Amino acid sequence: MSGFVSILDSLDDAMSPVVVKELRQAVRGRFIVMLLMAFLATQLVTMGIALLVGAENAAADTTAMGRTTFLWLFGILLGTCLLCIPLYTGIRLGVERSDSDVDLLFITTIRPRSIILGKLTSSMLLTLLIFASSLPFMVFTYFLRGIDMPSIFVLLAAGLLAIAVMVCLAIMLATLPVSKPFKVIIGLNFAFGGLPALPVIMAFAFSFLQGGGGSRITTGTFWVGAAITLVFTTAACVVMLAISVAQVTPPAANRARPVRLALFLQWCVTLAGTTFLVVKSSDQRPLIAWMIAQVALLTITAIAATSERHQIGARVANEIPVNPLGRVAVFPFFSGSASGLVWSALMILGSIAVLPLIIKLVMPLTPSNDYREAILWAGDYAIYLFGFVLTAMAIRDAGAFTRIPQSRTWILVVLLMLASAFIPVAGWILFGGKTPFGKDMTIWMLASPIPNPEEPQMARYIFGGIWLAIVLLVRRNWFAERFASFRRAAPAA
Amino acid sequence: MRVDIRNLTRTFGATRAVDDISFSFGAGEVFGFVGPNGAGKTTTMRILATLDEPTAGDALLDGISVVQEPEKARHRIGFVPDSLPTHSDITVEEYLDFFARAYGLKAAKRHEVVAEVQEFTNLTGIREKLLKALSKGMKQRVCLARALLHDPPVLILDEPAAGLDPRARIELRELLRALAAQGKAILISSHILTELAEICTGAVIIEQGRILRAGTLENIIAESQPARRIVIRPLGQPEGLHRELLQLPHVSAVALTGNEVSLEFAGNEEEVCELLAELIRRGHRLAEFRQPKSNLEDLFMSVTKGGVQ
Numbered sequence: 001m002s003g004f005v006s007i008l009d010s011l012d013d014a015m016s017p018v019v020v021k022e023l024r025q026a027v028r029g030r031f032i033v034m035l036l037m038a039f040l041a042t043q044l045v046t047m048g049i050a051l052l053v054g055a056e057n058a059a060a061d062t063t064a065m066g067r068t069t070f071l072w073l074f075g076i077l078l079g080t081c082l083l084c085i086p087l088y089t090g091i092r093l094g095v096e097r098s099d100s101d102v103d104l105l106f107i108t109t110i111r112p113r114s115i116i117l118g119k120l121t122s123s124m125l126l127t128l129l130i131f132a133s134s135l136p137f138m139v140f141t142y143f144l145r146g147i148d149m150p151s152i153f154v155l156l157a158a159g160l161l162a163i164a165v166m167v168c169l170a171i172m173l174a175t176l177p178v179s180k181p182f183k184v185i186i187g188l189n190f191a192f193g194g195l196p197a198l199p200v201i202m203a204f205a206f207s208f209l210q211g212g213g214g215s216r217i218t219t220g221t222f223w224v225g226a227a228i229t230l231v232f233t234t235a236a237c238v239v240m241l242a243i244s245v246a247q248v249t250p251p252a253a254n255r256a257r258p259v260r261l262a263l264f265l266q267w268c269v270t271l272a273g274t275t276f277l278v279v280k281s282s283d284q285r286p287l288i289a290w291m292i293a294q295v296a297l298l299t300i301t302a303i304a305a306t307s308e309r310h311q312i313g314a315r316v317a318n319e320i321p322v323n324p325l326g327r328v329a330v331f332p333f334f335s336g337s338a339s340g341l342v343w344s345a346l347m348i349l350g351s352i353a354v355l356p357l358i359i360k361l362v363m364p365l366t367p368s369n370d371y372r373e374a375i376l377w378a379g380d381y382a383i384y385l386f387g388f389v390l391t392a393m394a395i396r397d398a399g400a401f402t403r404i405p406q407s408r409t410w411i412l413v414v415l416l417m418l419a420s421a422f423i424p425v426a427g428w429i430l431f432g433g434k435t436p437f438g439k440d441m442t443i444w445m446l447a448s449p450i451p452n453p454e455e456p457q458m459a460r461y462i463f464g465g466i467w468l469a470i471v472l473l474v475r476r477n478w479f480a481e482r483f484a485s486f487r488r489a490a491p492a493a
Numbered sequence: 494m495r496v497d498i499r500n501l502t503r504t505f506g507a508t509r510a511v512d513d514i515s516f517s518f519g520a521g522e523v524f525g526f527v528g529p530n531g532a533g534k535t536t537t538m539r540i541l542a543t544l545d546e547p548t549a550g551d552a553l554l555d556g557i558s559v560v561q562e563p564e565k566a567r568h569r570i571g572f573v574p575d576s577l578p579t580h581s582d583i584t585v586e587e588y589l590d591f592f593a594r595a596y597g598l599k600a601a602k603r604h605e606v607v608a609e610v611q612e613f614t615n616l617t618g619i620r621e622k623l624l625k626a627l628s629k630g631m632k633q634r635v636c637l638a639r640a641l642l643h644d645p646p647v648l649i650l651d652e653p654a655a656g657l658d659p660r661a662r663i664e665l666r667e668l669l670r671a672l673a674a675q676g677k678a679i680l681i682s683s684h685i686l687t688e689l690a691e692i693c694t695g696a697v698i699i700e701q702g703r704i705l706r707a708g709t710l711e712n713i714i715a716e717s718q719p720a721r722r723i724v725i726r727p728l729g730q731p732e733g734l735h736r737e738l739l740q741l742p743h744v745s746a747v748a749l750t751g752n753e754v755s756l757e758f759a760g761n762e763e764e765v766c767e768l769l770a771e772l773i774r775r776g777h778r779l780a781e782f783r784q785p786k787s788n789l790e791d792l793f794m795s796v797t798k799g800g801v802q
Binding site: 009010012013017020021024025028029095096107108109110250251252313314315318405 | 506542543544545546547560561563564567568570572579580582583587590591592594595596597599600601623643
């Protein structure tokens with residue numbers, strides 16, 4: 001008996017404190033209990049109606065009765081979980097973030113990662129509870145004919161994956177350091193933005209069942225598709241969770257590291273998945289789409305880096321390796337605007353450079369030049385992006401726009417980009433014909449952050465290159481100082 | 494256990510919230526941290542609790558730096574912030590159990606510690622109550638219990654008496670006295686200076702991020718008042734006594750208030766006795782001769798200007 005108790009105690013100790021607390025609160029709170037009861041009642045009524053309709057039409061064809069009933073039940077299940085679970089998780093975390101309780105956790109031995117993973121785990125356990133309560137009804141549809149057992153479980157797994165993504169998104173949004181009204185706006189956007197996921201999954205479920213998806217479960221194609229979907233969604237979840245961890249980590253810590261490591265990980269994993277797709281389909285377009293998606297994602301990190309602190313604190317500095325080579329290697333993975341810019345630049349460069357390498361490697365005989373155009377477009381965009389980013393930082397550090405605090409320098413970058421994109425268009429419309437270069441859009445759009453794939457790029461490359469070189473020259477001392485101060489803190493006297 | 498705050502500075506942009514402050518206190522001491530709103534008390538306490546990082550300087554807990562070794566320092570600190578727990582659907586026991594788990598306490602030990610802490614803070618009777626059903630005083634006791642779970646040698650309490658009724662304040666005071674008697678080093682900030690004066694062995698007065706006075710209460714009061722204040726109430730009319738006091742050595746600032754005469758006396762204890770003997774020798778019949786003790790409130794008002802940043 002004592003052995004059994006000690007096993008139970010060990011299991012209890014192994015559980016995350018956050019999971020234990022969240023589940024206790026969920027069980028005690030009225031929301032989950034009411035949700036579960038309402039859900040069960042709806043499922044019961046739906047099943048009853050299906051059976052009644054089935055009995056009335058007994059003479060007619062009932063081969064699709066199980067499938068139709070399943071789709072109804074599945075829709076109710078997904079609708080409930082996609083909306084309620086992420087909202088419940090997000091609101092709870094948002095409320096906790098607004099008081100000092102999260103702060104208090106940091107003076108315990110608990111890690112920010114454990115807090116976020118605990119939230120995700122408890123939400124997914126609640127989801128599983130709802131799934132488990134609906135499982136008898138779902139399985140019962142098998143006996144009504146028109147659906148096979150593997151299809152039921154494949155679709156439930158797909159639904160679970162979609163809910164996990166939405167919960168990760170809700171956690172990420174709840175951790176953003178914004179005011180309460182802004183959080184409400186985000187929450188509403190999320191609620192109404194999340195609902196379209198339901199028809200998409202339902203459409204997939206319908207076509208999967210109609211196409212006899214269950215019968216393909218033993219084929220390689222099915223598992224390849226499932227694995228790629230799993231890889232991409234997991235990568236997205238990891239990035240969202242890493243951003244959440246960074247948001248709840250105290251500012252004194254190296255908040256950038258989990259985000260950059262997660263982004264690097266997703267970069268590698270999605271590149272591998274996309275390369276596999278390219279090999280299978282002999283089509284280079286997935287890789288081009290991957291590169292554009294990565295450059296878009298890394299644009300956010302580059303702009304966000306401008307708002308990071310310039311100097312790192314003693315606590316972060318304590319983690320810097322003493323070895324000079326180690327210092328160089330870890331520099332991009334530390335908090336700080338210079339590190340963030342270097343990391344983003346390296347990742348964008350890597351995303352562009354890896355494209356021709358992989359295409360040459362896996363498709364040596366490809367006649368298509370699509371990827372070369374994509375590389376030129378991305379290179380053009382990257383030069384301008386860093387031109388804008390460094391210009392905004394130089395303006396901010398020179399003392400202009402002091403009403404925008406350093407931690408909001410990203411606003412200045414966005415304003416500069418918008419101004420450069422729209423003012424020339426307005427100028428072209430108003431004065432286009434009255435200037436020496438007339439109606440030639442190329443000159444007018446020379447400073448625009450978005451390259452035009454139709455226009456020749458040489459002029460933009462020259463203009464952007466000179467611009468970037470000038471701002472790099474202006475900021476060289478700043479970069480040098482940042483790197484020089486990037487060293488382990490001297491021990492306190 | 495010794496807590497040493499050394500040249501601590503914390504800036505937020507151009508604002509110096511904490512400006513090169515240094516003080517120390519040790520086991521069994523209750524140190525009051527006093528200052529107007531915005532003086533830098535909470536910032537200093539958050540740095541001590543490892544929740545914030547100083548721009549310069551350090552704080553050492555028995556030689557362990559809160560900057561260099563925050564994980565080690567955390568095991569030695571119990572922090573009670575100025576906000577109360579907002580969890581609604583959780584009982585007192587579950588809340589304490591959650592934090593005990595977060596401090597890494599394992600099954601049997603955890604149950605034992607939670608029970609002990611509940612008993613010490615007098616929460617055993619309400620352990621099954623939801624946090625939302627508790628009064629402010631009870632919630633404050635829960636906060637204190639939470640900070641005691643890992644038996645830290647240092648306790649940092651930010652405005653623990655704010656908004657408490659007199660009974661809850663007295664209970665809190667008794668708990669803090671008991672903790673100090675157990676050998677804990679306690680730093681407590683409060684605006685209720687009479688409360689602080691009753692439990693504090695020392696104090697730090699801070700304004701606009703700078704320390705104005707620091708040390709034991711006796712020392713800082715003595716530093717602030719180079720001359721003793723003496724109040725004398727004679728039987729009968731005080732005017733004659735007033736006139737004679739003006740001629741005596743070490744006596745200054747003689748003032749007549751009702752039937753009392755107050756004065757400032759620059760002599761030592763021996764000379765105070767001689768003053769009393771001299772007055773009696775001169776035939777004055779004295780109903781009262783006392784040296785009113787200056788309290789923390791008087792001291793606070795005399796050294797601070799009420800400036801905020």
